[in-house]
Amino acid sequence: MSKFNSRNNVLIVGCGRLGASIANRYSESGINVIVVDKDEDAFDRLDQLFAGDRQVGDATNISFLTNACRIESATRVFLVSGNDNVNLFLAHVCAKVFSIPRIYVRFDDPDRSELVKDLPGVIAISPFQLTLEKLTALEKEDEQ
Amino acid sequence: MKVVVAEGTSQAAYVIDSFREHGHELVVINSSHETAQDLATTHHVPVYVGRPWRRFALEEAGVKGADLFIALSPSDMDNFASCLMAKNLFSVKKVICLVDNPAKVDLFKKLGIDSVICSTYLLANSILSEATLRKMIKSLAMEDESFAMVESTVSAEDRIANMKIMDMNFPSYASIAAIVRNHQMIVPNGSVILYPEDKLYVVAASENEEKLMAFLKEEKDHGEATR
Known part of the structure; x- marks a missing residue:
């Protein structure tokens, strides 16, 4: 099997509220999912029936990412750790080193989005930006 | 040259001193109030208090268009x-990054950081000394590391001191681009004599950098014996 065809996992870095929700959803729909966090207690947020793989470790460590997290088999990656700089670094690693087809990265600081805009496959999401857009839209509705 | 020193404590202090000594313009950014205060009072530089990975911090500190940006935080990710x-975002010409984990050196370079200095490596070799750090900062690799500009000051013990360039067997793999003597630039030719305290700017292919440093710093007696 070629390396490309063997991509069939979803990798989630950071098992906070967002990471755990995404992981639970994928697990429910029967998709292979690997969720990583440096803190084992974070996995308490996963459903009891969570069928995916849990890995405790530092995702910025490339050998951990390759061996334990099997990043080379990931078809999409969610970078949702609580540290923007870790998410930023991993977005660059996933795009430039591992050529992951689809990379979602969450930034609390919307300015970080600028730093990934030229990376292939990377989509930056900022809760701040989303909230602002939503509020603007709601205000517009009210005006009408 | 405009140089930005971001984060760091004692390394920052050292870097600030060594650049200021050479008359460079300094922008210092530190996220710790305590360190900022300390650097500002003991090294007499204005220090911008802020986190250098935030856009507005770099903007307010005036980083735009700097020639060199040195990141010295203990966190590789920061x-x-x-x-x-x-x-x-700020068109800085060259960025130097300190990393704690030696495994990240090549990775950081691959991801676009121009020069990566590994603190573990430096400590292991106990070469956080003035000479080495100075050499590292000054011999900046250029054009994807294919060649380097080495800055070296002639000292009285050097074999090449008080010699004409044509008589010193200057290696063919390197070329003296300029000599600075008493703040005056001298265009080198064979009949120029190098004196102690002359500053040489020498260009060489990266793979010959070490050989070149050895040549420039060869000592008088030792040199005569091995040649």
Whole structure:
């Protein structure tokens, strides 16, 4: 099997509220999912029936990412750790080193989005930006 | 040259001193109030208090268009983010990044950081000494590391001191681009004599950099014996 065809996992870095929700959803729909966090207690947020793989470790460590997290088999990656700089670094690693087809990265600081805009496959999401857009839209509705 | 020193404590102090000594313009950014205060009072430089991986911090500190950006945080991730932001959003010409984990040196370079200095490596070799750090900063690799500009000051013990360039067997793999004597630039030719305290700017292919440093710093007696 070629390396490309063997991509069939979803990798989630950071098992906070967002990471755990995404992981639970994928697990429910029967998709292979690997969720990583440096803190084992974070996995308490996963459903009891969570069928995916849990890995405790530092995702910025490339050998951990390759061996334990099997990043080379990931078809999409969610970078949702609580540290923007870790998410930023991993977005660059996933795009430039591992050529992951689809990379979602969450930034609390919307300015970080600028730093990934030229990376292939990377989509930056900022809760701040989303909230602002939503509020603007709601205000517009009210005006009408 | 405009130099930005982001984060760091004692390394920052050293870097600040060594650049100021050579008359460079300094921008110092530190996220710790305590360190900022300390650097400002003991080294007499204005220090901007802020996190250098935030856009507004770099903006307010005046990083735009700097020639060199040195990131000295103990966190590799913070250094990476600071360097990326300085380079991509503030048109900084060259970024140098300190990393703690030796395994990240090549990776950081691959991801676009111009020069990566590994603190573990430096400590292991106990070469956090003035000479080495100075050499590292000054012999900046250029054009994707294919060649380097080495800055070296002639000292009285050097074999090449008080010699004409044509008589010193200057290696063919390197070329003296300029000599600075008493703040005056001298265009080198064979009949120019090098004196102690002359500053040489020498260009060489990266793979010959070490050989070149050895040649420039060869000592008098030792040199005569081995030649």
